[in-house]
Amino acid sequence: MYATTLRCVFCGTEYPLTHRGSCTLCARPGEESALHETLGVQYDLSALKLRLDRDEMTRRPAGLWRYRELLPVVDPAFCIDLGAGGTRLVPLIRIAEAAAGNKLLMKVEGSNPSGSFKDRPIGVAASVALEQGARGLACLTSGNIGSAMAAAAAKAGVPALVLLLSAAGLADQGTAVNVEKYVQISAYGARVVTPIGNLGYLYSLADRVETELGWSFLHNVQAYQTDGDKTTAFEICEQLGWQAPAAVFVPTGTGTNLFGLWQGFVLFKELGFIDRLPRMFAVQPLGAASLVVALEAHQTVPAILEHIEPNLAPPISHLVSGYHAYKAILESGGGAVAVTDGDMLEAMKDLAAYEGIYTETASAAALAGIRRALTLSLLDPEETNRAGIVGILTSHGLKNSLALTSVFSPPPKIAGTWDALSRIAFF
Numbered sequence: 001m002y003a004t005t006l007r008c009v010f011c012g013t014e015y016p017l018t019h020r021g022s023c024t025l026c027a028r029p030g031e032e033s034a035l036h037e038t039l040g041v042q043y044d045l046s047a048l049k050l051r052l053d054r055d056e057m058t059r060r061p062a063g064l065w066r067y068r069e070l071l072p073v074v075d076p077a078f079c080i081d082l083g084a085g086g087t088r089l090v091p092l093i094r095i096a097e098a099a100a101g102n103k104l105l106m107k108v109e110g111s112n113p114s115g116s117f118k119d120r121p122i123g124v125a126a127s128v129a130l131e132q133g134a135r136g137l138a139c140l141t142s143g144n145i146g147s148a149m150a151a152a153a154a155k156a157g158v159p160a161l162v163l164l165l166s167a168a169g170l171a172d173q174g175t176a177v178n179v180e181k182y183v184q185i186s187a188y189g190a191r192v193v194t195p196i197g198n199l200g201y202l203y204s205l206a207d208r209v210e211t212e213l214g215w216s217f218l219h220n221v222q223a224y225q226t227d228g229d230k231t232t233a234f235e236i237c238e239q240l241g242w243q244a245p246a247a248v249f250v251p252t253g254t255g256t257n258l259f260g261l262w263q264g265f266v267l268f269k270e271l272g273f274i275d276r277l278p279r280m281f282a283v284q285p286l287g288a289a290s291l292v293v294a295l296e297a298h299q300t301v302p303a304i305l306e307h308i309e310p311n312l313a314p315p316i317s318h319l320v321s322g323y324h325a326y327k328a329i330l331e332s333g334g335g336a337v338a339v340t341d342g343d344m345l346e347a348m349k350d351l352a353a354y355e356g357i358y359t360e361t362a363s364a365a366a367l368a369g370i371r372r373a374l375t376l377s378l379l380d381p382e383e384t385n386r387a388g389i390v391g392i393l394t395s396h397g398l399k400n401s402l403a404l405t406s407v408f409s410p411p412p413k414i415a416g417t418w419d420a421l422s423r424i425a426f427f
């Protein structure tokens with residue numbers, strides 16, 4: 001294995017690969033803070049440069065484990081393989097901004113096995129946890145992590161516990177849980193409960209689950225989750241003919257995906273597989289945009305928001321995003337944009353109606369964010385047209401169809417006759 005240590009991107013402290021939780025110098029237990037998310041996995045670059053053959057790698061089957069040397073699992077027997085990864089990078093054609101000449105491509109992560117990009121980070125983190133001796137898997141989630149973890153546990157044959165937050169995610173635990181998500185998680189055989197309590201207390205349960213049961217609470221191996229997210233960047237570079245795009249737009253809650261993508265691009269550049277890095281952009285709901293606030297105020301570390309405005313994108317509604325994502329944005333020369341419910345819905349409907357891609361509302365934030373950036377002239381037109389802009393469509397639309405019943409009316413009932421049908425303007 002080529003993984004060597006975990007490293008804090010804020011203070012530089014290194015930890016052994018068996019370290020649990022956040023950086024002990026930066027994070028305070030029980031307190032929500034951007035500095036809870038700072039750890040990344042380091043690799044032996046010299047050894048990788050000597051032994052990793054890019055062309056040999058591309059002859060392997062598509063998916064997560066195609067990049068096994070760049071992932072932190074020692075024994076292949078522990079690699080949980082549900083077929084995650086290998087998703088399409090689709091050029092937009094009919095959407096107005098694409099038709100106007102912008103080179104826009106979407107990474108369609110909703111086609112992963114459990115319906116979201118989370119199959120990548122959880123596939124890797126769960127594999128590492130089991131290799132390190134965990135007897136079961138547990139997590140705290142607003143849905144997609146729970147589905148991915150429950151599927152991975154089913155495949156590996158270990159028990160799973162999912163603490164499922166309400167449909168409003170971390171914003172409001174008083175509302176109902178998302179039906180599509182608890183049904184899917186339950187179908188995989190996981191035990192699902194909806195806990196009441198503040199987030200700091202709920203995370204303290206993680207340690208009890210680990211010590212009492214000998215299980216792994218996946219929040220405590222978050223560095224391995226971001227490491228799985230790297231594979232999205234690897235695939236994008238391959239799909240663009242060993243080039244990075246000019247910019248990448250990522251719907252961003254905790255920021256693990258954005259940081260993971262950035263790590264992937266950086267690693268490929270350090271290995272000499274690509275010759276330039278993209279600019280990283282976070283897209284967040286208006287009223288839940290801690291990275292936008294932090295960038296505008298030139299904060300050293302993103303501050304925690306006082307509250308979150310209710311919105312249609314619970315997976316990306318957090319009081320604060322991780323410092324690791326903030327640093328990736330700053331290092332890449334990127335940015336962060338805030339979008340409204342209306343922006344996300346319009347993007348969601350346009351992706352479906354013009355390109356045949358059905359995404360969760362939070363995922364459509366990727367296109368909504370690109371549109372916002374174009375409006376604000378944040379993107380260099382020359383760069384946009386040449387190297388292209390990639391949006392990460394993180395999950396499938398079937399993940400939250402019920403939440404949109406107020407947007408899409410039920411179909412009208414008509415008589416089953418040609419006379420009645422011909423009066424409907426459907427062509």
Ligand SMILES: [Zn+2]
Nearest residue numbers: 008011023026
């Ligand atoms: Zn630190």
